[in-house]
Amino acid sequence: MLAAIVYCHVKPEHVEAFAEACRANHAGSVLEPGVRRFDVLQERDDPTRFVLYEWYMDDADAMAHRDTAHYAAWRDATADMFVEPRSAVRYNGLAPVTF
Amino acid sequence: MLAAIVYCHVKPEHVEAFAEACRANHAGSVLEPGVRRFDVLQERDDPTRFVLYEWYMDDADAMAHRDTAHYAAWRDATADMFVEPRSAVRYNGLAPVTF
Numbered sequence: 001m002l003a004a005i006v007y008c009h010v011k012p013e014h015v016e017a018f019a020e021a022c023r024a025n026h027a028g029s030v031l032e033p034g035v036r037r038f039d040v041l042q043e044r045d046d047p048t049r050f051v052l053y054e055w056y057m058d059d060a061d062a063m064a065h066r067d068t069a070h071y072a073a074w075r076d077a078t079a080d081m082f083v084e085p086r087s088a089v090r091y092n093g094l095a096p097v098t099f
Numbered sequence: 100m101l102a103a104i105v106y107c108h109v110k111p112e113h114v115e116a117f118a119e120a121c122r123a124n125h126a127g128s129v130l131e132p133g134v135r136r137f138d139v140l141q142e143r144d145d146p147t148r149f150v151l152y153e154w155y156m157d158d159a160d161a162m163a164h165r166d167t168a169h170y171a172a173w174r175d176a177t178a179d180m181f182v183e184p185r186s187a188v189r190y191n192g193l194a195p196v197t198f
Contacts, residue, residue, distance in 0.1 A: 039194060042191045043188060090143045095138060
C-alpha cells in the first residue's frame with residue numbers, strides 16, 4: 001500500500017478554482033481500480049493550503065494515475081495557481097488493511 | 100467535515116510497539132459513529148515518522164474520540180515513545196462528500 005500526502009499552496013485568487021479542479025480530479029481518481037483514497041482537504045487556518053490524500057494498492061497504481069486524463073486535466077488547469085511547487089511525502093499504509 | 104493529520108515522530112526502539120498501538124487505536128476508532136477515516140501511515144523515507152489521518156463528521160465527533168477507551172489506551176501506551184510532541188493540522192474535508 002502506497003499513501004501520499006501532497007501539499008499544495010495556491011494563490012488566494014485561485015482558491016475556488018483550485019478546489020473545483022481538485023473535486024474533478026477526485027471524481028475521476030476514485031474510479032481507478034488501484035485507488036483506495038483520493039481525499040481533498042483545505043486547511044482551516046489557511047484556506048490557500050490544500051492537501052491531496054492519495055492511497056494506492058501499490059506503486060504501479062500510483063504510476064498509472066499519472067497516465068489518466070483527469071490527472072492531466074488537473075495538472076494543466078492548476079499549473080499557474082501555485083505559490084510554490086507542490087510537495088509530496090510517501091508512506092506505507094499500515095491500517096486499514098482491507099477497504 | 101473535520102479532517103486532521105497528526106504527525107508522530109517516535110524513538111527507533113519504539114517503532115514496532117508504536118505501530119501496534121496505532122493499529123489497536125484504528126480498530127476501535129473506525130467503530131465510532133462519527134469517524135470516516137482513521138488511517139495509520141508510516142513514512143517510507145523515515146520509519147520513525149508516522150501519520151494518523153483522521154476524518155470526523157463534525158467537530159463534536161472529534162471531541163468524542165478523545166473520550167473513548169481506545170484513545171486513552173493509545174495515549175497512555177505511547178506517551179514515552181515520542182521524540183518530540185506530536186502535532187496536528189486541521190482541515191475541512193472537501194471530497195468525498197459521501198462515504
